Structures are given as C-alpha cells and as structure tokens.
Amino acid sequence: xxxxxxxxxxxxxxxxxxxxxxxxxxxxxxxxxxxxxxxKEIRLILTRHEQGAVHAADGYARASGKxxxxxxxxxxxxTNTVTGIANAYMDSTPLVVFSGQVPTPLIGNDAFQEADIVxxxxxxxKYNFLVKDVSELARIVREAFYIATTGRxxxxxIDLPKDVTSGKADFMWPEKxxxxxxxxxxxxxxxxxxxxxxxxxxxxxxVILAGGGVIHSGGHKELKELAEHTHIPVTMTLMGLGGFPGxxxxxxxxxxxxxxxxxxxxxxxxxxxIAIGARxxxxxxxxxxxxxxxxxxxxxxxxxxxxxKNVRVDVPIVGDVKLVLRDMxxxxxxxxxxxxxxxxxxxxxxxxSWKKERPLVYYKDDFVIKPQFVVExxxxxxxxxxIITTEVGQNQMWAAQFFKFDRPRTLLSSGGLGTMGYGFPAxxxxxxxxxxxxxxxxxxxGSIQMNIQELATAVINKLPVKVxxxxxxxxxxxxxxxxxxxxxxxxxxxxxxxxDFVKVAExxxxxxxxxxxxxxxxxxxxxxxxIKKAVFMDFRVYWKEKVYPMVPAxxxxxxxxxxxxxxxxxxxxxxxx
Amino acid sequence: xRHTISVLVENKFGVLSRISGLFSGRGYNIESLTVGETxxxxxxxMTIVTTGDxxxxxxxxxxxxxxxxxxxxxxxxxxxxxxxxxxLVKVSPKQEDKAEVLRLAEIxxxxxxDSGPTTYTLEITGDEKKIEAFIELVKPYGIKExxxxxxxxxxxxxxxxx
Ligand SMILES: Cc1ncc(C[n+]2csc(CCOP(=O)(O)OP(=O)(O)O)c2C)c(N)n1
Ligand SMILES: [Mg+2]
Numbered sequence: 001x002x003x004x005x006x007x008x009x010x011x012x013x014x015x016x017x018x019x020x021x022x023x024x025x026x027x028x029x030x031x032x033x034x035x036x037x038x039x040k041e042i043r044l045i046l047t048r049h050e051q052g053a054v055h056a057a058d059g060y061a062r063a064s065g066k067x068x069x070x071x072x073x074x075x076x077x078x079t080n081t082v083t084g085i086a087n088a089y090m091d092s093t094p095l096v097v098f099s100g101q102v103p104t105p106l107i108g109n110d111a112f113q114e115a116d117i118v119x120x121x122x123x124x125x126k127y128n129f130l131v132k133d134v135s136e137l138a139r140i141v142r143e144a145f146y147i148a149t150t151g152r153x154x155x156x157x158i159d160l161p162k163d164v165t166s167g168k169a170d171f172m173w174p175e176k177x178x179x180x181x182x183x184x185x186x187x188x189x190x191x192x193x194x195x196x197x198x199x200x201x202x203x204x205x206x207v208i209l210a211g212g213g214v215i216h217s218g219g220h221k222e223l224k225e226l227a228e229h230t231h232i233p234v235t236m237t238l239m240g241l242g243g244f245p246g247x248x249x250x251x252x253x254x255x256x257x258x259x260x261x262x263x264x265x266x267x268x269x270x271x272x273x274i275a276i277g278a279r280x281x282x283x284x285x286x287x288x289x290x291x292x293x294x295x296x297x298x299x300x301x302x303x304x305x306x307x308x309k310n311v312r313v314d315v316p317i318v319g320d321v322k323l324v325l326r327d328m329x330x331x332x333x334x335x336x337x338x339x340x341x342x343x344x345x346x347x348x349x350x351x352x353s354w355k356k357e358r359p360l361v362y363y364k365d366d367f368v369i370k371p372q373f374v375v376e377x378x379x380x381x382x383x384x385x386x387i388i389t390t391e392v393g394q395n396q397m398w399a400a401q402f403f404k405f406d407r408p409r410t411l412l413s414s415g416g417l418g419t420m421g422y423g424f425p426a427x428x429x430x431x432x433x434x435x436x437x438x439x440x441x442x443x444x445x446g447s448i449q450m451n452i453q454e455l456a457t458a459v460i461n462k463l464p465v466k467v468x469x470x471x472x473x474x475x476x477x478x479x480x481x482x483x484x485x486x487x488x489x490x491x492x493x494x495x496x497x498x499x500d501f502v503k504v505a506e507x508x509x510x511x512x513x514x515x516x517x518x519x520x521x522x523x524x525x526x527x528x529x530x531i532k533k534a535v536f537m538d539f540r541v542y543w544k545e546k547v548y549p550m551v552p553a554x555x556x557x558x559x560x561x562x563x564x565x566x567x568x569x570x571x572x573x574x575x576x577x
Numbered sequence: 578x579r580h581t582i583s584v585l586v587e588n589k590f591g592v593l594s595r596i597s598g599l600f601s602g603r604g605y606n607i608e609s610l611t612v613g614e615t616x617x618x619x620x621x622x623m624t625i626v627t628t629g630d631x632x633x634x635x636x637x638x639x640x641x642x643x644x645x646x647x648x649x650x651x652x653x654x655x656x657x658x659x660x661x662x663x664x665l666v667k668v669s670p671k672q673e674d675k676a677e678v679l680r681l682a683e684i685x686x687x688x689x690x691d692s693g694p695t696t697y698t699l700e701i702t703g704d705e706k707k708i709e710a711f712i713e714l715v716k717p718y719g720i721k722e723x724x725x726x727x728x729x730x731x732x733x734x735x736x737x738x739x
Binding site for chain 1: 586587590594598602635636639642643645646647648
C-alpha cells in the first residue's frame with residue numbers, strides 16, 4: 001500500500017519511538033500538520049518561536065538522552081531554527097529538525113518563503129538532507145536519527161519539499177542502517193589504553209578533566225569509579241558538570257575562566273591530565289601555550305578532530321568514554337597498584353590547602369540581594385534535586401559555581417555557542433521530558449527577554465517551570481568586562497527599561513513574584529516551588545556584583561583575579577524601580 | 578608544507594560544498610581542487626592540494642574524515658605517488674616566433690589542440706614543475722589565456738615512502 005510523504009513521516013517517527021515533537025506550522029508543512037491534528041501517538045508542542053522550538057527540543061534531549069525532534073515551515077520558519085541548531089551542534093545535542101521546503105520544481109526560483117536552509121545549515125549540522133523523492137524519505141529519516149544519535153551526537157536537518165509530503169510511495173523501513181562512509185568507533189585502542197594506565201600509575205600529581213562527553217556516553221559511573229579507585233581529583237568543564245558528583249571530596253568544581261582557584265591551580269601544577277570527553281575550549285585552557293606546562297595529557301574523545309586540535313596530547317584515545325573508562329579500569333585493577341592512596345597523599349594535601357586558601361566565596365549583604373545568595377538558596381531548598389537550566393552571562397557562571405550538581409543531565413546550559421535565550425525554552429523541553437521533576441531556569445534579565453514569548457507555551461501546556469531572574473538591570477557579563485577592561489564605560493549594557501516581570505508573568509497567565517531584600521529570597525523560592533504553575537521570580541540583585549575568580553581573556557588560567565576581601569557594596573546603589 | 582590529499586566521497590549533491598565549506602570555514606588553504614568520477618559512478622574522487630604544518634594537516638585529514646559523505650582520505654604526500662596536471666595555453670606569437678613556440682611545445686611533449694589566424698592553443702600535461710617551466714618559457718612570446726586543471730594524483734603500487 002502506498003503512503004503519502006506526510007504519512008511516511010508519521011510512520012517513521014513512530015518507528016523511532018518519538019512521541020513528542022516541537023514546532024510551528026506554515027504553508028508547506030500543512031500536509032503533515034493535518035495528520036498531526038488527530039494523531040494520538042505524537043504530540044506537537046507549539047512553541048511561540050521556532051528558535052524556542054529547537055531549544056526546547058534540545059532541553060528535552062539533554063535532560064532525557066533521547067533525540068529531540070522539531071518540525072517547522074520553510075523560509076523564515078527554517079531560518080529561525082539556525083541559532084538553535086548551531087547551539088546544539090556546538091554542545092553535541094542529538095536533534096532531528098524537519099524543515100518544510102517549497103515544492104521541488106520551485107526550488108532555486110526564489111519562490112515565496114524559500115530559503116536554502118540546507119546550504120545555510122551545512123556548517124552547523126552534523127549532516128543535512130534535502131529529500132528529492134518521496135521514495136527516499138523513510139531511509140533518510142532512518143539515517144538522520146542514526147547519525148544524530150551515534151558517534152559524537154549532533155543535530156541533523158531534513159528539508160522536506162511540499163510535493164514530497166503529498167507524493168506517494170511504498171513505505172519501507174530499513175531496520176539496519178548501513179553507511180559505508182560513516183562508522184563511528186566506540187572501542188578505544190587497547191594499546192593506547194594500556195599506555196594511559198601506565199601513565200596514571202606513574203603520575204604523582206594527576207587530575208581528571210571531565211567534559212560533556214562523560215554525560216553523552218553515560219560514563220559517569222565509570223568516571224566515579226576511576227577517580228575513587230586511583231584517588232585522582234576531578235575538575236569539570238561547564239558541559240561536564242554533573243558528570244561527577246559536585247559534592248564529592250575529590251571534586252574540584254569547574255575549571256577555566258570562572259573556574260575555582262583550586263581547579264585551575266591543580267591543572268597548572270599537575271604532571272598528568274586525563275581529559276575525558278572534553279575538547280579544550282579556550283574558555284577552559286586560557287592562553288594555550290601556558291596551559292598545564294608540566295603535564296602529560298591523556299585525551300579520550302569519540303571525535304578524533306577534538307584530539308590535538310587545541311593542545312598537544314601524549315596519549316590519544318579515540319572511543320566512547322564509557323567503554324574506554326571500563327577498559328582502563330580493568331587494566332588498572334589487574335595491574336593492581338594497591339597503594340594509590342599513598343601515592344596521591346601529598347598531592348591531595350596540596351589541593352586541600354588550595355581549597356582552604358581560596359574557597360569559592362562571595363560576600364553576603366544584609367540589605368541587597370547578592371545573586372550568588374539566590375543560587376545558593378535554590379540549591380539548599382531543593383537539596384540539589386532539580387534540573388537546572390541557565391541563560392548566558394553572569395547568571396550562568398553563578399549557577400555553575402554555587403549549585404552543586406551531583407547527577408548527570410541536571411544542568412542544561414549553552415556552553416559552546418553561549419546562546420542567551422537558551423535556558424527558558426530548554427527548561428520547557430526538560431519539563432516535558434520529566435513532568436514530575438522540578439525544573440528551574442536560572443536567568444538574567446537580558447537573556448530571559450530573548451525567548452520570553454515561550455511563557456505562553458509553558459502556561460498552555462501546564463508546565464510548572466520556574467524562572468529565577470537574577471535581575472541586575474544590566475547585561476551583567478558585558479558590564480563586568482566593561483568595568484574591568486573598559487574603564488567603566490558601560491556602552492549599551494544598561495537595560496534601562498525592562499518590563500515588570502511580575503506583570504509579564506501575570507499577563508501570560510503565569511505567576512510572578514518579586515524579592516527586593518535578602519530576607520524575601522527564601523520565601524519566594526519556597527512559594528514558587530509549591531505552586532504547580534509556571535512562575536517568574538524577579539530577584540532584584542546587586543547590580544555591580546561580578547563573577548570571581550576570573551581569568552582575563554588571553555591569560556594563563558592560574559592568573560586569576562579575585563574579589564577584594566571584605567569589599568562592601570557601594571552606598572550608591574542604582575535605584576531599583 | 579604542501580600536501581596532496583586524495584579524498585573518496587559519495588557522489589552526492591552538495592558534497593563539493595561540504596568540502597570547500599570545511600576549508601573556508603576553518604581557514605585552511607586550498608591551492609587546487611579537482612573532482613571527478615571514479616569507476617564506480619556513485620563515488621567521486623577529489624584531489625586537494627593544501628599547505629599547513631603537521632598539526633594543521635592532521636586536523637584537515639581528520640576533519641575530512643569526519644564528514645559523513647567522505648569514504649576515505651589519503652595523504653598522498655606520505656606515499657609514493659604520481660601527480661599530473663594539465664594546462665591549456667593560448668599563445669599569440671609574432672610571425673617570426675611561431676616556429677620557436679612550436680618547438681617548445683614539442684620538447685615538452687605538448688600538443689597543438691587549436692590554431693587560429695594569430696594564436697595557437699597548446700596542451701601540456703605533466704607534474705607541476707614541468708608545467709611551470711613550460712609557462713615560463715612561452716611567456717615571452719605572449720600568453721593570451723591559460724587554464725590549469727589542478728592536480729590529480731594516484732599512488733604507486735604498494736610501497737610506503739621512507
Ligand atoms: C544571543 C546572544 N547575544 C549576545 C551575547 C553576548 N552576551 C554574553 S553575556 C551577555 C549579557 C547577558 O545579560 P543577562 O542575561 O542580563 O545576564 P547577566 O550577565 O546580567 O547575568 C551578553 C549580551 C550572547 N551571549 N548571546
Ligand atoms: Mg542581567
């Protein structure tokens with residue numbers, strides 16, 4: 001029996017066990033939308049902007065580990081997805097994005113709402129397809145899901161011309177995918193892993209640097225076992241947070257530009273770095289040629305291009321983190337160096353004294369709310385049992401510093417692209433994946449306005465997401481740089497007029513709270529959590545607070561600057577509306 | 578250093594743009610790029626001449642391999658291999674120089690593929706040095722146009738270069 005392209009689309013999603021997609025309709029995808037109208041197995045979450053749809057799918061994917069699926073129309077619908085796709089590409093989120101396209105005979109004619117989305121997204125997708133014939137559709141969808149979810153995951157786009165969705169073909173679902181040009185490698189090279197084990201046994205001052213790959217591969221248990229077995233401390237990139245318990249005594253927290261003093265010191269003084277699923281972003285390494293000058297580097301990554309892209313590597317291991325760590329542990333246990341604790345003793349002592357010397361701190365204040373205080377309170381009240389998303393800027397760094405992530409997939413943050421406007425739709429996606437979990441977006445007053453329209457999506461779908469706006473009335477991270485490096489010339493970083501976020505929430509049918517004093521922070525958070533509805537919390541925080549420690553751009557990561565001790569907020573606070 | 582990289586790719590729409598996009602997006606050089614079919618019409622072969630230090634060349638080959646449509650990447654520079662390039666040169670020598678130009682073409686085992694009232698079009702095939710030498714020699718006689726194909730390369734049987 002022949003099916004239409006639209007029917008094949010639905011059939012394929014069922015085979016891929018997709019029950020939720022995110023999207024927005026338009027002319028060329030109406031054949032599909034018509035089928036979704038009374039389809040009981042697939043639910044479409046109508047966002048209010050296509051960027052929101054992609055970020056929501058991304059949040060859904062990061063929280064659940066399943067691929068996120070998006071359906072949008074051609075032209076502007078498709079171009080609106082580009083930021084979301086680029087964001088997913090940088091952070092290796094598995095997505096399959098379907099964009100409608102004008103009918104094949106019109107492609108290339110500058111037809112109404114035509115955009116060359118395959119051309120536009122070529123550099124920011126793992127792969128993309130233009131379906132030219134309905135008979136290819138099932139195979140392409142199969143391949144798209146396969147490519148998106150295997151190897152180093154990433155977004156895949158399928159461009160679906162209108163006549164392909166209306167054309168008919170036999171439905172043939174390929175059970176197996178065979179692509180001669182794409183064969184991701186999972187098992188690490190045995191010999192290299194043995195080399196790595198040798199280095200680990202030899203090293204006196206080893207550090208594990210864990211990245212997002214730990215979370216993608218589900219290798220967090222193996223990582224913990226490795227760290228505990230060998231007594232090696234673990235620092236994480238932003239993407240790696242939650243890959244190792246933040247409350248563990250071997251955790252050094254995040255490293256890099258706003259990393260902890262002790263993480264950066266440990267890296268710079270180490271004799272061995274075991275980098276696991278991390279790609280040595282410049283926010284992590286600081287000035288590359290000053291990075292970890294005394295260390296040998298073992299680098300485990302599923303993507304060969306990550307290895308030796310930015311830093312020299314002594315033991316490269318291409319493979320899946322979970323499997324490589326499993327093999328590494330086996331070898332380490334067989335060679336049976338029993339005295340691990342003994343070997344690491346003085347190193348761990350050194351790290352302890354760095355921890356004591358300069359712990360992660362901020363200065364509390366009785367009268368103005370410190371943003372870190374809000375994050376800390378959220379952590380205390382939830383006891384860490386929440387999915388946290390962030391926007392970008394200071395809010396993101398404070399969330400990374402002051403919330404301790406013990407489990408993988410509990411921090412969803414835009415790392416590689418640094419996309420303001422990611423956190424809120426991502427929270428919506430995460431809440432859809434986990435209706436019963438507490439999901440909180442730690443936001444900035446600037447970022448939240450980049451996808452604030454998604455409040456409608458949250459309200460209509462009865463999603464009780466919470467948004468904690470650290471409202472400093474500034475594009476705070478920009479302001480911080482201007483304060484420190486541009487003689488306090490706050491060029492276009494002041495958000496003179498922001499809307500009244502409480503009223504905005506109410507206008508959308510959500511709930512809004514405001515806290516202007518430290519004493520109001522806890523009650524607001526508790527109340528917000530109690531309410532089973534979407535809530536905006538407007539925390540009026542001290543506008544001049546900065547994220548510390550900080551490594552200035554282009555410096556070595558042990559060249560940190562710190563908040564001057566006991567520095568009190570100036571008397572002249574900006575008038576709060 | 579200069580490398581000649583040979584890439585087997587799926588003969589699909591958009592592949593060339595994926596490859597050239599990779600080079601431009603990451604700021605790698607392309608000195609020349611040729612594409613053609615192989616015996617299997619579903620597979621094309623590209624020969625790319627590029628320059629970079631070892632680390633860049635390593636990245637280029639890895640990045641090429643990472644592209645979904647790429648089947649195989651071979652850095653010919655590491656192998657014993659043969660390279661050829663072809664050039665078509667249209668020269669317009671003065672009457673008294675015509676014989677000399679034709680003699681040069683003969684020495685270089687070129688062919689005359691077209692001739693007009695004032696011009697000859699010559700075809701020369703060879704490695705880069707030969708082509709460049711030829712061009713230098715005929716330049717004084719007046720080159721009106723010329724078109725180079727870019728390099729193609731193929732490995733010799735077996736042996737690794739020492
Ligand atoms: C889409 C986008 N545009 C611009 C930037 C540059 N940028 C980085 S942080 C930042 C300020 C963010 O302000 P806000 O959301 O209020 O967060 P805060 O730093 O104040 O916590 C800006 C503009 C960005 N990251 N993303
Ligand atoms: Mg702000």
